[in-house]
Amino acid sequence: MTVISLDGRDDDTVKTRLIRAADAEIADHGINEVRMEAIAKRAGVSRATVFRQLGTASDVLIQVAMLRAQRHITAARELMQTKTGAFAKIEAALIYTSRELPTDPTIAQLMAQHSTSVHDARVHAAAMDVMAPVLEEGRASGEIRADLELDELVDFLVEQTYTAAEEIDRSEDAVRRRFRHFVAPAIEARDTPGGELISRTSEARTAISAAVAALQTLAGQLGRTIGADGEPG
Numbered sequence: 001m002t003v004i005s006l007d008g009r010d011d012d013t014v015k016t017r018l019i020r021a022a023d024a025e026i027a028d029h030g031i032n033e034v035r036m037e038a039i040a041k042r043a044g045v046s047r048a049t050v051f052r053q054l055g056t057a058s059d060v061l062i063q064v065a066m067l068r069a070q071r072h073i074t075a076a077r078e079l080m081q082t083k084t085g086a087f088a089k090i091e092a093a094l095i096y097t098s099r100e101l102p103t104d105p106t107i108a109q110l111m112a113q114h115s116t117s118v119h120d121a122r123v124h125a126a127a128m129d130v131m132a133p134v135l136e137e138g139r140a141s142g143e144i145r146a147d148l149e150l151d152e153l154v155d156f157l158v159e160q161t162y163t164a165a166e167e168i169d170r171s172e173d174a175v176r177r178r179f180r181h182f183v184a185p186a187i188e189a190r191d192t193p194g195g196e197l198i199s200r201t202s203e204a205r206t207a208i209s210a211a212v213a214a215l216q217t218l219a220g221q222l223g224r225t226i227g228a229d230g231e232p233g
Helices: 011-029 036-043 047-054 057-081 086-103 105-111 121-140 150-166 172-187 195-228
Strands: none
Touching: 011 036, 011 047, 011 057, 036 047, 036 057, 047 057, 057 086, 057 105, 057 121, 086 105, 086 121, 086 150, 086 172, 105 150, 121 150, 150 172
16 A cells, blocks of 8 residues: 655645545545545544544545546647637537546546535536636627526536536547537627637638648748749749
């Protein structure tokens, strides 16, 4: 068993290291076998310190799941940056999270708690950090509805992620169909011809512009090649 050193003196550092100790304990013994005493022993602290810093066993699960989710949050954010338009970004994130999050047993168990975890302040804050900027961007462009609070929209998207992740078919096509037929109509702007249409049109324009630029580059390269061979260009 690996013992986690706790030589830091401020509470945030101690708590972070305790979460890592709990993560290691879950990795070694599974979710259902984790005990506060074992976390305390691994961390080299008292059982009381574990309860004081991490709370209940349910709190431990949430905090370990959030630790493990960080790499998925980073991956989803990077994926969204490659897309144009709010709907394309949200769709890409939903496809990724529906496929990847359930592969970790700790995150899967957190998701199984549904509304309890959706409304947990830590889960909500992480979701807001990722999705709120995209939703605000969509509002500014007339894609996303503005008659609801951002918190409500983010909670709805988290709930939809959980539902999609529990489906037997979590393929890209299945998740995309769910998003376009059920999620998108619920979050698109109400005072335009169609928020999703605006977003998809913007996405198409970007793709066409990229294709045209690529063709122009190719034409220039072919022209230089022909000229170098002595043929008329």
